[in-house]
Amino acid sequence: MATEGRLRIKTLVMVCAMVVCANAGDLMLKRAMLRIGAVELSRPGLLHAFRMTVTSGTLWVGIFFLCGFMLSYMTVLSWADYSYVMPAGAFGYALLTFFAVVFLHEAVSPRRWVGVALICVGVLLVGQTKPRTTAVTREALA
């Protein structure tokens, strides 16, 4: 029982780290791509986009956050189910909406609130299930 509780707590901590890093990373990527503009699907267009993305500081900050996301994601997947972690990570969408209302005083449409409610209920339902349903193998350590 204590092991089950510990498993839930450390899964929750890593999912929170994942959510923060993924949201920060996605926002930075969108900001960088808005500055770069629409990418043309031609050789010069792709080369130009490649040059612009490699030299964009905002994009690198986004990539830094996405690396943080990747590390926390890999860590949590070493003990928890993929079908548990993946939907739990969607809680970030709900969190972003709350932040937009509380800190930015943005108006949120009823449709969006319904979406937030569905995500919260969905994450709660998934959270009730066992975080791990498969055996952890330790082939690499053997």
Add this chain to the structure above:
Amino acid sequence: MMHVAVFLSFLIFGSTGGEIAITRGMKVTGEPERLRPKELLRFLGRALRNGWFWAGVPLMALSFYALLLLLSWEPISFVIPASALSYVVGTFGAKYILGEEVSAARWTGVVLVCAGVALVALG
């Protein structure tokens, strides 16, 4: 519009396939003993020597570039709701490829999350 559909499928199947391969790799790697920097670095070292991890990386890279291209063509309010389908595709993968037990409660949760993400992104 055809290229949007093609890159959307790259995004969904690339990310799902990559994550499933990485999940298998992480289960084989084994969890870190403690969540401390030294242990996490050791864990990362073990993970980087795992073949499943490297099978997942190109698929994730494919989905990353598909996401960048889609974001440059379409508004985020289209890209994210459309890519929410990956929650359902991923759960099928978890059940049939990774052998996870997906209970009725978990399925219901996944479908609600998928619909919720689509609604939030539509604004």
